[in-house]
Amino acid sequence: MRAFIAIEVSEDIKAVLGQIEAHLKYAGADVKWVRPEIVHLTLKFLGEIQEDKAKEITAALDGIARATKPFDITLKDVGAFPKIDFPRVIWAGLDKGAVESKELASKVDEALSLIGFNREERPFSGHLTIGRVRSSLNRAKLIEKMASSAANFQLSAVKAHKVASVILFQSKLTPQGSIYTKFHESPFQQ
Numbered sequence: 001m002r003a004f005i006a007i008e009v010s011e012d013i014k015a016v017l018g019q020i021e022a023h024l025k026y027a028g029a030d031v032k033w034v035r036p037e038i039v040h041l042t043l044k045f046l047g048e049i050q051e052d053k054a055k056e057i058t059a060a061l062d063g064i065a066r067a068t069k070p071f072d073i074t075l076k077d078v079g080a081f082p083k084i085d086f087p088r089v090i091w092a093g094l095d096k097g098a099v100e101s102k103e104l105a106s107k108v109d110e111a112l113s114l115i116g117f118n119r120e121e122r123p124f125s126g127h128l129t130i131g132r133v134r135s136s137l138n139r140a141k142l143i144e145k146m147a148s149s150a151a152n153f154q155l156s157a158v159k160a161h162k163v164a165s166v167i168l169f170q171s172k173l174t175p176q177g178s179i180y181t182k183f184h185e186s187p188f189q190q
Helices: 011-025 051-066 098-113 139-153
Strands: 002-008 031-033 040-048 071-073 075-083 086-094 127-133 161-163 165-174 177-187
Touching: 002 051, 002 098, 011 031, 011 075, 011 086, 011 127, 011 139, 040 098, 040 127, 051 098, 051 165, 051 177, 071 098, 075 127, 075 139, 086 098, 086 139
Parallel strands: none
Antiparallel strands: 002 040, 002 165, 031 127, 071 161, 075 086, 086 127, 165 177
16 A cells, blocks of 8 residues: 555644635646645655555554654745745645654654665655646746745634644545545554
């Protein structure tokens, strides 16, 4: 199965991300938008895994979760990778919870390296992907719209989401888009 490890986000955060997407769509840029209802904070992409490996992963996640306390996440800004002037991936960044999600991603990476997964080469940057740019069509307008998004939507005012678990998701690619299913959820220590 194709899988990844992530944190879910609240309906409030998904709603504001949907509003930001609608705002950015007015640029007329060539972007494949992520449906707001499936937005999540990816900690580690695993690719194709076997069922027996999934048991090792869930055991590792359960161990991490037992040693992790719940934390809040809030949104800070809208940006792009590799840089705002040349967007390929459009994202919403974290304010509260940025440090905690980075620590959690590091623990996941460490634990999974012990069961045969490669360590991440790039440093973790906590973000919620909202779109992937496919071409340079109307790039300047898109950049302009991204610059105004944080102010227009007062991201800092969006209610904090309490992260209380880490999830192993199964991902199925379909012509209509990706379908994510919870395979295993590991609740944090309360």
